[in-house]
Amino acid sequence: MFSGHDHRGEIAVRNGIHYFVLEGNVGLRLDWNTVSPTDGLHPTKDSPFTFVEITEARDPGFNGNKTYQVELKGNAQQYRFQDQVRLSGASYRIMTSQLKLAARRSLMHDSLGRLDPAPILHRERNMALKNYGVLKGRPIDRRLGAGSTPHYQIRMVADGEAFRIAINVKSKQSPSELLYLVDDRFQHPICEGLANLDEGFHPLPSNPLGGGLDYIRGNLFRPTRMVPLPYDVPGPDNDLNEKFDALVQRALADESAIVYAFGEPWGPETAADRYFGFKPGRGIHDIHMNQGNSGQFMGDNGVWQDGGLLVHFPEQSQWVAVFTAFQSQAWHTDDRTGHPLPVAPTQPGTDPGPNVPTSGVPPTDDLPDGLVRIVGALVNAVKTPEDEFVTLLNSSPQAIDLAGWHLADKQKARMPLAGPLPAGETRRIHVQAPMVLSNKGGIITLLDERGRKVDGVSYTKEQAQQVGWTLIF
Numbered sequence: 001m002f003s004g005h006d007h008r009g010e011i012a013v014r015n016g017i018h019y020f021v022l023e024g025n026v027g028l029r030l031d032w033n034t035v036s037p038t039d040g041l042h043p044t045k046d047s048p049f050t051f052v053e054i055t056e057a058r059d060p061g062f063n064g065n066k067t068y069q070v071e072l073k074g075n076a077q078q079y080r081f082q083d084q085v086r087l088s089g090a091s092y093r094i095m096t097s098q099l100k101l102a103a104r105r106s107l108m109h110d111s112l113g114r115l116d117p118a119p120i121l122h123r124e125r126n127m128a129l130k131n132y133g134v135l136k137g138r139p140i141d142r143r144l145g146a147g148s149t150p151h152y153q154i155r156m157v158a159d160g161e162a163f164r165i166a167i168n169v170k171s172k173q174s175p176s177e178l179l180y181l182v183d184d185r186f187q188h189p190i191c192e193g194l195a196n197l198d199e200g201f202h203p204l205p206s207n208p209l210g211g212g213l214d215y216i217r218g219n220l221f222r223p224t225r226m227v228p229l230p231y232d233v234p235g236p237d238n239d240l241n242e243k244f245d246a247l248v249q250r251a252l253a254d255e256s257a258i259v260y261a262f263g264e265p266w267g268p269e270t271a272a273d274r275y276f277g278f279k280p281g282r283g284i285h286d287i288h289m290n291q292g293n294s295g296q297f298m299g300d301n302g303v304w305q306d307g308g309l310l311v312h313f314p315e316q317s318q319w320v321a322v323f324t325a326f327q328s329q330a331w332h333t334d335d336r337t338g339h340p341l342p343v344a345p346t347q348p349g350t351d352p353g354p355n356v357p358t359s360g361v362p363p364t365d366d367l368p369d370g371l372v373r374i375v376g377a378l379v380n381a382v383k384t385p386e387d388e389f390v391t392l393l394n395s396s397p398q399a400i401d402l403a404g405w406h407l408a409d410k411q412k413a414r415m416p417l418a419g420p421l422p423a424g425e426t427r428r429i430h431v432q433a434p435m436v437l438s439n440k441g442g443i444i445t446l447l448d449e450r451g452r453k454v455d456g457v458s459y460t461k462e463q464a465q466q467v468g469w470t471l472i473f
Contacts (some may be wrong), residue, residue, distance in 0.1 A: 129290060129305045131264060134260050135156065135265070136194070136197050136199050138258065140155050140157055141276060142154050145232070150231055153275050154259070158199045159198070161200070163201075163283045164275060165263075165285075166284070168287070168324065169241060170230075171328065178228065178229065178231070178324045178327075182243055182320065184318070185318070185319075187319070187460050188219075189442060206305055212305055212306070214306055215323065216331065218443065219443040219445060222357075225359070260311070260312070263287040267281055267282025268281065288306070291338030293328070294328070302338045303337075303338045308324075309321070310322075327356060331357055332453065362396075371448075372392050372396075372454055374391070374446055374455050377444055377457070377459070378469075378470045379438075380464050380469075388436075390407055392426060394421040409438075415431065415435035441464060442459060
């Protein structure tokens, strides 16, 4: 959950207590000797860090979770380090006030009495978006995207304060058309937590339980549903400006409508907002996919920090979601960094094929999305204890060996699969520990032998109340 040039750390839970564990001079992907400037322990530069202060922030985190700031000091190379820690629960125990960095072993393993790694909840890194979160408020005005770097602009009011939401409608990289999806019947377990938030901006941690968006890991939608669209062309309802405008105009006309903008905040600024004139100028941007970038935008990559726009119409019991991505972004990314996963090299003179899973295009080795589909799940069985099942369909014309494949739940607990799945056939998989299908809503993900997502679905708490019924996806 902590990461920096010369240090990292993790969190584990045992008997209801959260343990912070810090280790220094060990890179996340590097050998000790390549990270330490002295090829090992140095009597002063490699001295241990010390926890000196943990303070509770004034504002609660996502869904009421407490927010803490941890300040670390020491006389190692990076002698001062601060990070935001957002965790549920109130019982914390510091285990690492004087760690010996020369040990060169897993501090998570030794500091907690040789615990199995299973209790680790998550490893949180310094996100590319330093203050990623969600703004909840009411829209009161809008502007169409125009100019050399067009953004669709929304003026919002949240808890009496003004904000501007800036949404990219054109890519700086070729191709310029963004991929978009408007889901006017969006159903996902994230909605329940959002509805319980107060108005205003809420920072969100980068982990599966933090309340943020991840286009790949969150099973918000199947990527084949996204299509490219220019931002401004003649004619009605045929460009990205008009797609956003139709939704926002409807929200403007409905006094009960609430907008949720996921992204990175800016401001407050001393100058007035250059579009709407309010002071101080501030708002949210990066309201698009924020992973899978290459080249100059690679530094923006991260997991569980994707942008998006959700609009809730309470009187119609309806959620509408708008998701956008750049065609240059990869759809299989590293679970820690959000960087694109390596793909097989293309032979000279051959078509490299699409970068994005595309409707009507068969899955490939580099884009296996949809090769096997999750078509059903029994998440709330009649029997006690419950027998839960997931049904898979091999959509391809060849048998597929499921050896090395896994099913994963909302908390990313994985259950291994095995055996052949014949072409065009289904298999009913009995869910076993550590995987669990919660009756309070959840997600189900299918991963291939390389850990890449092949398919993913979600279900809500309301859907899970249908006892004995198999949910169809």
